[in-house]
Amino acid sequence: MKEHSNFFYKTDPAEPSSPPSLHIRNVILVCFGIIIISVLSYALILIIKTWPIDEYSISKAGTFGDSFGALNSLFTGLGFAGLLITIFLQREDLKLTRMELSETRAEIRLQSRTFQQQQFEESFYRLLALYRENLTQLSIKSEVSSGTRIYGIDALSFLQQKFDAACGTERIMTFPSTARDNDKDDYIYWLYKTCSMIFFRQTRYTETLNAILSLIENECFLSEKREHYLKILSSQFTIYEIKFLFYQAFLNPNYHALRSTISTSPSFQSRFSSSSIPLGHCKSFEYLWQIHLPQKEFNADRLFSIDRFKAARKRTAQRRQEKPEQSHQKI
Numbered sequence: 001m002k003e004h005s006n007f008f009y010k011t012d013p014a015e016p017s018s019p020p021s022l023h024i025r026n027v028i029l030v031c032f033g034i035i036i037i038s039v040l041s042y043a044l045i046l047i048i049k050t051w052p053i054d055e056y057s058i059s060k061a062g063t064f065g066d067s068f069g070a071l072n073s074l075f076t077g078l079g080f081a082g083l084l085i086t087i088f089l090q091r092e093d094l095k096l097t098r099m100e101l102s103e104t105r106a107e108i109r110l111q112s113r114t115f116q117q118q119q120f121e122e123s124f125y126r127l128l129a130l131y132r133e134n135l136t137q138l139s140i141k142s143e144v145s146s147g148t149r150i151y152g153i154d155a156l157s158f159l160q161q162k163f164d165a166a167c168g169t170e171r172i173m174t175f176p177s178t179a180r181d182n183d184k185d186d187y188i189y190w191l192y193k194t195c196s197m198i199f200f201r202q203t204r205y206t207e208t209l210n211a212i213l214s215l216i217e218n219e220c221f222l223s224e225k226r227e228h229y230l231k232i233l234s235s236q237f238t239i240y241e242i243k244f245l246f247y248q249a250f251l252n253p254n255y256h257a258l259r260s261t262i263s264t265s266p267s268f269q270s271r272f273s274s275s276s277i278p279l280g281h282c283k284s285f286e287y288l289w290q291i292h293l294p295q296k297e298f299n300a301d302r303l304f305s306i307d308r309f310k311a312a313r314k315r316t317a318q319r320r321q322e323k324p325e326q327s328h329q330k331i
Contacts, residue, residue, distance in 0.1 A: 175283035
């Protein structure tokens with residue numbers, strides 16, 4: 001490609017943003033030309049000032065040569081100034097080089113972080129899909145008809161109903177508030193035995209969940225993003241999954257990752273505290289594993305706790321009572 005140029009510099013149209021480059025040969029020629037012209041001009045001025053020359057001798061020639069000392073001093077100073085300018089230019093070049101290296105390192109770090117994020121998200125969503133697949137394949141034997149099995153959420157729902165029936169009235173029994181540890185131990189032992197008889201371990205399902213939690217904890221590209229992925233994970237849980245996982249965390253000492261997540265993640269705490277798990281069971285969980293599980297207070301009649309809506313409720317009830325009376329009067 002043809003280059004646009006003038007006498008001192010040239011630019012490449014293929015890279016318009018790049019600075020122009022000098023014609024080194026032309027610059028050197030101009031510099032030497034200036035030096036030669038300066039010397040000749042100075043010599044000519046000396047000759048004119050001393051004309052006519054009466055004697056040609058070595059001593060006179062030496063005196064003529066010594067008269068160029070001022071010019072030599074000038075060129076020496078200019079050379080030293082040029083050396084200083086070269087040093088400063090090299091210093092600026094080094095600064096630009098360091099800035100470019102710093103930008104390159106920042107870009108490399110950004111690319112590395114982006115690559116780590118892509119790797120993490122690929123692993124996370126692949127494990128999440130595997131978790132959902134293992135949930136659908138989770139199965140238990142049906143007690144209604146022999147030889148058949150119940151799968152997925154239906155299996156967890158069946159186990160929960162069976163657990164509720166096994167607990168009976170004791171399901172809502174308040175966790176002992178006495179200072180005696182024996183009462184608390186008896187309650188926890190009863191709950192542990194009831195859970196272990198009904199909630200059989202579904203190893204592939206629960207271990208996949210543990211793998212996801214370990215991935216988020218150990219390989220998340222940013223610690224600030226962990227809660228974001230825990231929120232995505234917890235949003236996938238149904239009420240039956242939450243209850244099943246709660247009792248598995250209560251039963252199995254190896255599920256420390258799940259218990260740790262329940263105790264530290266706001267998303268998990270929100271889901272597990274809104275799952276209608278009996279308060280006595282939550283207290284047992286806290287007492288056994290020393291993990292606090294906050295409980296949400298729900299008010300199903302939130303609308304009717306406001307005064308103006310209470311009045312609207314009364315007016316609606318009055319209108320309902322008046323309608324039968326009006327119908328009776330018409331008859």
